[in-house]
Amino acid sequence: MRIAVDAMGGxxxxxxxxxxxxxxxxxxxxxxxxxxxxxxxxxxxxxTSDGSGTNSIRIVHAPEIIGMDEAPVEALxxxxxxxxxxxxxxxxxxxxxxVISAGNTGACVAGCQIRMRNLPSVNRPGIAVVLPTFGGPxxxxxxxxxxxxxxxxxxxxxxxxxxxxxxxxxxKEPRVALMSIGAEDAKGxxxxxxxxxxxxxxxxxxxxxxxxxxxxxxxxxxxxxxEGFVGNVILKLSEGFADMLFKAIGYELMQESPRLANExxxxxxxxxxxxxxxxxxxxxxxxxxxxxxICHGSSRSRTIKNAILASKKFHTLKINDQISRSLSKASxxxxxx
Amino acid sequence: MRIAVDAMGGxxxxxxxxxxxxxxxxxxxxxxxxxxxxxxxxxxxxxTSDGSGTNSIRIVHAPEIIGMDEAPVEALxxxxxxxxxxxxxxxxxxxxxxVISAGNTGACVAGCQIRMRNLPSVNRPGIAVVLPTFGGPxxxxxxxxxxxxxxxxxxxxxxxxxxxxxxxxxxKEPRVALMSIGAEDAKGxxxxxxxxxxxxxxxxxxxxxxxxxxxxxxxxxxxxxxEGFVGNVILKLSEGFADMLFKAIGYELMQESPRLANExxxxxxxxxxxxxxxxxxxxxxxxxxxxxxICHGSSRSRTIKNAILASKKFHTLKINDQISRSLSKASxxxxxx
Numbered sequence: 250m251r252i253a254v255d256a257m258g259g260x261x262x263x264x265x266x267x268x269x270x271x272x273x274x275x276x277x278x279x280x281x282x283x284x285x286x287x288x289x290x291x292x293x294x295x296x297t298s299d300g301s302g303t304n305s306i307r308i309v310h311a312p313e314i315i316g317m318d319e320a321p322v323e324a325l326x327x328x329x330x331x332x333x334x335x336x337x338x339x340x341x342x343x344x345x346x347x348v349i350s351a352g353n354t355g356a357c358v359a360g361c362q363i364r365m366r367n368l369p370s371v372n373r374p375g376i377a378v379v380l381p382t383f384g385g386p387x388x389x390x391x392x393x394x395x396x397x398x399x400x401x402x403x404x405x406x407x408x409x410x411x412x413x414x415x416x417x418x419x420x421k422e423p424r425v426a427l428m429s430i431g432a433e434d435a436k437g438x439x440x441x442x443x444x445x446x447x448x449x450x451x452x453x454x455x456x457x458x459x460x461x462x463x464x465x466x467x468x469x470x471x472x473x474x475x476e477g478f479v480g481n482v483i484l485k486l487s488e489g490f491a492d493m494l495f496k497a498i499g500y501e502l503m504q505e506s507p508r509l510a511n512e513x514x515x516x517x518x519x520x521x522x523x524x525x526x527x528x529x530x531x532x533x534x535x536x537x538x539x540x541x542x543i544c545h546g547s548s549r550s551r552t553i554k555n556a557i558l559a560s561k562k563f564h565t566l567k568i569n570d571q572i573s574r575s576l577s578k579a580s581x582x583x584x585x586x
Numbered sequence: 587m588r589i590a591v592d593a594m595g596g597x598x599x600x601x602x603x604x605x606x607x608x609x610x611x612x613x614x615x616x617x618x619x620x621x622x623x624x625x626x627x628x629x630x631x632x633x634t635s636d637g638s639g640t641n642s643i644r645i646v647h648a649p650e651i652i653g654m655d656e657a658p659v660e661a662l663x664x665x666x667x668x669x670x671x672x673x674x675x676x677x678x679x680x681x682x683x684x685v686i687s688a689g690n691t692g693a694c695v696a697g698c699q700i701r702m703r704n705l706p707s708v709n710r711p712g713i714a715v716v717l718p719t720f721g722g723p724x725x726x727x728x729x730x731x732x733x734x735x736x737x738x739x740x741x742x743x744x745x746x747x748x749x750x751x752x753x754x755x756x757x758k759e760p761r762v763a764l765m766s767i768g769a770e771d772a773k774g775x776x777x778x779x780x781x782x783x784x785x786x787x788x789x790x791x792x793x794x795x796x797x798x799x800x801x802x803x804x805x806x807x808x809x810x811x812x813e814g815f816v817g818n819v820i821l822k823l824s825e826g827f828a829d830m831l832f833k834a835i836g837y838e839l840m841q842e843s844p845r846l847a848n849e850x851x852x853x854x855x856x857x858x859x860x861x862x863x864x865x866x867x868x869x870x871x872x873x874x875x876x877x878x879x880i881c882h883g884s885s886r887s888r889t890i891k892n893a894i895l896a897s898k899k900f901h902t903l904k905i906n907d908q909i910s911r912s913l914s915k916a917s918x919x920x921x922x923x
Contacts, residue, residue, distance in 0.1 A: 467826060489801060490827050
């Protein structure tokens with residue numbers, strides 16, 4: 250399998266990206282090929298300073314860089330030689346089997362959509378992230394690819410996230426819930442109410458109803474469906490909240506007893522790792538005709554390594570074929586928006 | 587001041603509600619009057635069993651109860667003798683100065699809107715909640731009163747929440763941020779983009795730009811503005827996440843070292859109390875012509891007590907007059923939706 254990684258994307262590029270690629274290299278098969286895309290000089294210098302040399306990794310030169318804050322579509326149009334543009338183009342020409350980036354999310358999503366196209370039955374791709382919870386992993390879709398969702402989009406996200414949950418996480422009959430602001434049928438905005446009807450009428454889904462914010466983490470569902478704005482807020486909020494709480498605990502512990510604080514430290518690290526969604530290796534862009542993993546801008550080598558392994562699993566298990574089958578079976582019409 | 591409390595609303599009604607009222611009674615002035623509204627027999631029995639007797643509290647009989655899951659407007663129409671209906675009616679007849687309920691939120695909001703009416707310059711009331719964070723308290727509005735927001739509504743929420751933050755929390759020039767999915771101007775859905783323009787153009791606001799989910803808790807703003815669906819998800823998610831994290835910490839500690847777990851317990855309780863928004867005593871419904879506090883359905887006596895004290899502060903400081911003044915000065919036209 251050929252996996253392309255955007256060497257220039259993210260807050261810690263290219264160092265941590267390349268480090269992650271080298272970590273993954275050791276875990277992949279000999280015939281798997283890793284391709285680093287970005288400013289050749291930069292990549293080579295880093296590989297050399299790591300002592301790894303450039304033998305084991307293929308480099309594809311892309312002289313331009315799309316900044317984290319650039320307007321996605323415009324940046325893609327202007328910077329045709331950027332790592333993201335080159336990467337998605339290679340995927341569309343079947344020169345690589347998977348693409349991975351921790352760069353500008355909007356540009357990645359747009360690039361994948363434009364170049365790789367959608368799977369036949371999909372209207373709009375969605376980003377699926379796995380949230381580790383005390384009740385098990387919850388696959389949430391969408392977390393930011395589509396902030397103008399229609400009910401049909403959310404229905405497709407439910408179907409795709411179910412396939413993901415089943416195949417990637419081994420959950421047999423994923424319980425699907427719809428993000429809302431109350432458990433009752435009458436609760437929620439128009440989008441939620443109309444989506445609810447679609448999900449209810451699809452007998453292939455194990456739809457359990459509305460989900461409230463406080464229920465995501467207590468094991469009531471395996472798949473949570475929401476539109477991209479809400480999903481993105483949820484994802485980032487979870488991060489920020491965990492950071493604050495651990496900071497607060499650390500602070501109180503130090504006030505109370507520095508000894509206790511010291512004893513507690515390794516435990517915090519353990520819990521952090523367990524409930525850190527980076528462990529799952531970024532987020533899959535579900536619905537495009539290819540394998541695309543989008544990583545958080547703050548990704549370090551561990552996330553990149555895990556993203557590479559996730560992309561291999563996704564590709565090997567032929568998740569896209571299964572999504573296409575499921576969507577064609579489901580009562581989901583791509584053009585019935 | 588006369589404060590009415592819905593004795594029948596919430597998961598722990600009437601016991602915890604009445605307990606909270608009695609706790610507040612001890613902290614209020616002698617000429618403050620507390621009115622419990624609900625099934626007289628129920629209330630009297632509880633007051634007697636508490637040994638407090640019925641002397642210190644006025645009881646207003648309301649034989650009907652609106653369930654937590656009932657459709658709000660319909661329930662209000664059908665159950666004219668419910669505690670919520672009677673309570674808001676008393677407020678509209680100027681028989682009480684503040685109303686408090688932990689019951690059906692939708693019914694409370696609808697009841698207040700219908701009976702108490704909005705302040706002259708307000709199109710739609712919003713629920714404001716204070717989130718305690720490591721960086722100080724953040725006033726967030728709206729958290730569920732209005733899930734079909736227009737930019738003008740969000741602008742008014744910003745102005746009202748600023749008055750609240752300044753007067754109730756003593757924050758001099760509250761920094762206002764708009765909930766979105768990226769810091770850049772171009773990020774966010776249509777509602778966010780249009781609201782952003784309104785907030786930017788209002789020179790009386792200390793508007794600092796977009797806010798991402800992970801930034802709410804790190805002290806960058808004092809006021810966070812969002813539409814009710816997103817706000818409600820944020821509020822409930824924060825609750826659920828804290829619960830899960832503390833559960834996870836407890837679990838890991840027990841695995842690791844029961845001794846450490848025991849030492850850690852009182853600290854958890856302390857942190858929990860510090861970062862528990864119930865401490866602020868429910869949420870003010872900003873924009874109605876009166877004082878209305880909406881409490882979480884799970885409220886226990888402490889929240890009810892704090893809600894009563896918050897309602898007194900809100901009323902005494904004449905926050906509504908200040909809101910009216912601010913809105914009439916601001917470039918906010920009530921009919922320019």
